[in-house]
Amino acid sequence: MNGKTKNFFKASIDVLPLLIPVVPFGIIFGAIGIELGFGPYVTYATSIIIFSGASQIVFFQLLSAGASSIVAITSSSVISTRHLLYGAVMNQYLSNLSIYWKIGLSYILTDQAFAVSNEYFKKNKKDKFKHYYLLGAGVTLWITWQITTVIGILLGSIVPEELGLTFTIPLTFLALLINYFRKIDHVIVIIASGVLSIIMYDAPFKSYIIFSSLISLLIAYLIVKMRKQNI
Amino acid sequence: MSIWISIIVAGLINYLTRLGSVLLIKPQKLNSTLKTVLNYVPSAVFPAIIFPAVCLDNTGLIVEFNDPKVIATVIAFLTGILSKNLTLTIITGLISYWIILFF
Numbered sequence: 001m002n003g004k005t006k007n008f009f010k011a012s013i014d015v016l017p018l019l020i021p022v023v024p025f026g027i028i029f030g031a032i033g034i035e036l037g038f039g040p041y042v043t044y045a046t047s048i049i050i051f052s053g054a055s056q057i058v059f060f061q062l063l064s065a066g067a068s069s070i071v072a073i074t075s076s077s078v079i080s081t082r083h084l085l086y087g088a089v090m091n092q093y094l095s096n097l098s099i100y101w102k103i104g105l106s107y108i109l110t111d112q113a114f115a116v117s118n119e120y121f122k123k124n125k126k127d128k129f130k131h132y133y134l135l136g137a138g139v140t141l142w143i144t145w146q147i148t149t150v151i152g153i154l155l156g157s158i159v160p161e162e163l164g165l166t167f168t169i170p171l172t173f174l175a176l177l178i179n180y181f182r183k184i185d186h187v188i189v190i191i192a193s194g195v196l197s198i199i200m201y202d203a204p205f206k207s208y209i210i211f212s213s214l215i216s217l218l219i220a221y222l223i224v225k226m227r228k229q230n231i
Numbered sequence: 232m233s234i235w236i237s238i239i240v241a242g243l244i245n246y247l248t249r250l251g252s253v254l255l256i257k258p259q260k261l262n263s264t265l266k267t268v269l270n271y272v273p274s275a276v277f278p279a280i281i282f283p284a285v286c287l288d289n290t291g292l293i294v295e296f297n298d299p300k301v302i303a304t305v306i307a308f309l310t311g312i313l314s315k316n317l318t319l320t321i322i323t324g325l326i327s328y329w330i331i332l333f334f
Contacts, residue, residue: 017318020325042234049242059241069237077244082279085272087252092266095258106250111280115273167300167328168321170284171307173277175320178311180274189274194282201283201291212279213272220271224264 003129011116011136017175018112019144021168024159025053026145028166030152031159032057036064040153047149051142052110055079058206074205081210085217086114093121094131101131108138115176185223192216303328 001009026047033043038060046056055076062072086109094102117134124130151158159165180186196212203211258266285304288294294301307324314320 017321020318020321038234042238045235046238046242049238050245051242052245055241055245059238063234063237069240073237073241073244076241077248080245080248082276083245083248084252085276087249088256089269089272091253091256092258092261092269094253102253103250106253107246109249111277115277118273162332164328164332165325167284167303168325170281170300170304171321171324173281174304174307174324175311175317177273177277177281178308178317178320179315181308181312186271186274189271190278193275194278197279197282198286198293201287208283209276209279213276216275216278217268217271220275221264221268224267228264 003127004132007127007129007132008136008139011120011133012140014116014120015112015137015140018116018172019141021165021172022053022112022141022144023148024163024165025169026148027152027155027159028157029053029057030149030154031157032152033060033149034153034156036060038064043153044149047146050076051107051145052076052080053145071205078205078207079209082111082213083109085213086111089118090114090121090134093125094134097131105131105134105138108135108142110138110141111173112141113137185220185227188223189216189220192219299328299331302331 029047030043033046034040043060046059050056050059058079059072059076062075063069087106090105090109094105097105113134116137120133121130124133127133177190180190193212193216196215197208200208200211202208261269281304285300286293288298303324306327307320310323311317311320
């Protein structure tokens with residue numbers, strides 16, 4: 001296997017544990033779309049066109065609750081703004097790629113693809129085929145999301161709500177963060193972001209995610225500045 | 232506005248949030264402080280997804296300390312710190328959640 005396929009399949013395997021929440025969430029999303037009356041085509045189209053679980057659910061929930069299209073679009077977009085931060089990180093490693101690669105990879109830049117690729121890129125800065133890793137992770141997640149949405153659309157709520165499988169979403173992000181809890185500077189940023197997200201939870205258009213992220217990045221900036229001055 | 236137009240607009244904006252910083256930011260132009268700050272992106276973004284999902288109930292109120300989700304999260308956290316294993320952390324958290332819920 002050459003470097004390209006090796007990276008692609010390594011990513012597909014590394015991302016497997018992160019599929020634990022994606023599978024039930026995709027099925028639940030497909031079922032919700034039908035239950036809310038959006039029909040199979042509209043429901044499935046969001047999985048290709050929006051391709052972001054949280055944004056898709058909020059989009060449907062707001063529309064079905066009678067909110068205007070503008071409110072639904074704004075909210076789903078604000079939730080997605082966190083990708084701007086992921087892109088900024090990924091860009092450090094991918095800036096030499098052609099515009100076509102950037103256009104393609106951006107489409108599959110999800111939370112999970114970012115999380116595994118970020119760890120891989122940090123350790124393999126010199127690997128010239130490292131973008132195949134992001135490709136492998138993104139494509140695996142994309143295929144899984146498409147298949148599970150269709151399962152949810154066709155079979156309905158086959159995932160019993162009592163199992164509480166949506167709880168695997170925070171669990172996965174916690175597992176992804178676990179090694180950062182060993183560093184005090186990161187712990188400060190983590191606690192700040194978490195507490196801010198609770199305080200700002202009712203902010204309009206679900207903006208609590210991006211605001212708590214940005215404020216805690218500002219705290220990170222101050223920590224980095226202070227450390228530099230002390231050296 | 233037709234539902235299809237709404238989806239396409241939402242999809243386009245969504246895509247631009249992913250592509251935007253890839254196109255606009257030139258890594259060579261970032262100073263070293265900002266590059267270091269980017270290392271904190273997971274620590275700044277993920278908790279905003281974790282904390283509300285664990286600490287708030289369906290109505291947006293803060294849950295009690297002995298809520299099954301809170302206890303299971305603490306168990307998952309300790310498992311992660313000790314085992315350094317991603318899959319084990321998720322599975323242990325889910326199984327302890329089920330044990331608290333169903334027994």
